[in-house]
Amino acid sequence: MSIEPQHFHHVLVGTGQATGTLIAGLPDDESIAVIEGGAVGGTCVNVGCTPTKALVAAARVAQFARRAGAYGVDVGNVSVDFPAAMARMNEVRHGSRDGLTRYLAQKPNVTLMRGWAAFTAPRTVRVGETLVRGEHVYLNVGARAVKPAIDGLDDVPWLDNASVLDLDALPAHLVIIGGSYIALELGQVFLRFGARVTVVEAGARFLAREDADVADGVRQALEAEGLTIEVGTGVRRVEPLGEGVRVELADGRQVDGSHLLVATGRRPNTDGLGLEAAGVATDDRGYVVVDGRTRTSAEGVFALGDVNGRGAFTHTSVHDAQVVLDHLQGAHDPRTIDERPTVYALFTDPPLGRVGLTESQALAAGHRVLRATKAMRTISRAKEMGETQGFVKVLVDADDDRFLGASVLGVGGDEIVNLFAVAMTAGMTTAQFRRAVLVHPTVSELMPWVLAGLQPVEAA
Numbered sequence: 001m002s003i004e005p006q007h008f009h010h011v012l013v014g015t016g017q018a019t020g021t022l023i024a025g026l027p028d029d030e031s032i033a034v035i036e037g038g039a040v041g042g043t044c045v046n047v048g049c050t051p052t053k054a055l056v057a058a059a060r061v062a063q064f065a066r067r068a069g070a071y072g073v074d075v076g077n078v079s080v081d082f083p084a085a086m087a088r089m090n091e092v093r094h095g096s097r098d099g100l101t102r103y104l105a106q107k108p109n110v111t112l113m114r115g116w117a118a119f120t121a122p123r124t125v126r127v128g129e130t131l132v133r134g135e136h137v138y139l140n141v142g143a144r145a146v147k148p149a150i151d152g153l154d155d156v157p158w159l160d161n162a163s164v165l166d167l168d169a170l171p172a173h174l175v176i177i178g179g180s181y182i183a184l185e186l187g188q189v190f191l192r193f194g195a196r197v198t199v200v201e202a203g204a205r206f207l208a209r210e211d212a213d214v215a216d217g218v219r220q221a222l223e224a225e226g227l228t229i230e231v232g233t234g235v236r237r238v239e240p241l242g243e244g245v246r247v248e249l250a251d252g253r254q255v256d257g258s259h260l261l262v263a264t265g266r267r268p269n270t271d272g273l274g275l276e277a278a279g280v281a282t283d284d285r286g287y288v289v290v291d292g293r294t295r296t297s298a299e300g301v302f303a304l305g306d307v308n309g310r311g312a313f314t315h316t317s318v319h320d321a322q323v324v325l326d327h328l329q330g331a332h333d334p335r336t337i338d339e340r341p342t343v344y345a346l347f348t349d350p351p352l353g354r355v356g357l358t359e360s361q362a363l364a365a366g367h368r369v370l371r372a373t374k375a376m377r378t379i380s381r382a383k384e385m386g387e388t389q390g391f392v393k394v395l396v397d398a399d400d401d402r403f404l405g406a407s408v409l410g411v412g413g414d415e416i417v418n419l420f421a422v423a424m425t426a427g428m429t430t431a432q433f434r435r436a437v438l439v440h441p442t443v444s445e446l447m448p449w450v451l452a453g454l455q456p457v458e459a460a
């Protein structure tokens with residue numbers, strides 16, 4: 001006996017950050033099915049932004065306390081109660097997850113279905129024994145950590161970005177394979193909590209997506225705290241060592257640790273979705289192919305967030321949802337994901353904020369580039385706070401006086417970079433940007449003044 005599908009105006013598969021934005025913008029008189037097989041909230045709330053930034057905050061407090069003497073403050077010996085720090089992290093993330101769950105439950109037009117979805121036909125998915133069909137279907141299923149092909153990995157206990165958050169005791173020596181942003185943020189956190197930390201990066205360059213001067217600045221700050229970073233050497237094999245693990249590097253050296261964290265990349269959660277039955281195309285890495293409005297190759301099916309490969313961040317996921325709403329509502333000037341500049345942050349301490357093109361990208365694209373830099377140690381507010389590591393670098397197109405990109409490595413860099421993101425989105429020239437009057441004393445007030453140092457950059 002065939003099962004008749006339940007019909008909805010909108011079917012949302014996954015509950016990452018795009019889902020809440022979509023639901024808030026869809027009409028209240030249209031029915032919505034939300035399907036989730038895991039924890040409500042997706043990566044950001046459960047194993048990403050929310051818990052990790054709670055840990056970053058705790059680690060920063062510990063480091064401030066250790067440095068208190070430099071400010072004339074005596075706090076005595078500083079120690080970290082690791083279980084208490086993890087409990088606070090869980091309180092924060094569970095509160096966010098529970099809040100989203102309550103929000104879904106209170107919406108009379110929303111039906112939350114628990115289970116894993118797979119297409120059986122165009123715009124029709126099976127959830128357990130239930131068939132669900134939508135006029136519009138939105139894939140918001142995220143991505144997960146990649147398990148690399150390392151000899152011996154199946155024979156040792158190892159952690160990924162999710163399971164590392166379930167530790168109940170501080171590692172004595174955490175060895176991290178991969179030099180990703182996840183690796184560096186968590187590496188610094190555990191270092192500040194009191195662990196020894198070694199990061200092993202197989203690539204020839206540290207933070208290869210950044211310009212060399214920016215990457216070097218991040219590395220110097222981390223190594224100054226005691227983080228060990230091995231670059232340009234892969235892992236030949238891993239093997240058990242008592243209750244810990246031995247990591248044999250490609251150059252023959254060995255690193256012995258109590259715990260192993262693997263942070264070598266992520267892959268989209270598209271396997272198991274039955275995309276062929278829906279007519280949804282993917283690229284050779286498994287990401288759903290979309291256009292500038294997040295539309296897939298299948299009529300009425302959209303892909304948002306990490307799964308579309310057009311931005312692996314919460315803010316790009318939310319923007320994807322805003323783009324969809326513009327499209328559905330017939331906005332006069334609809335947004336597209338093609339037009340947004342790349343913007344993100346590395347939440348180490350000091351943080352790195354990045355927007356637009358790097359210097360090497362701008363030159364490779366044929367721009368005539370003007371560059372201005374300013375060291376944090378020359379900015380009064382940074383000196384007053386005792387936070388003088390890092391620098392600001394701004395790139396400008398010499399032909400139209402508009403911003404090409406910016407890197408802000410230093411105190412507040414993750415916030416300050418948003419000034420440049422707004423300027424780029426608005427198409428502001430540097431002449432217009434420099435007219436702004438900003439609050440003194442702040443670090444951000446110096447951003448217009450940085451531009452006084454613009455100089456031509458010669459292509460290599």
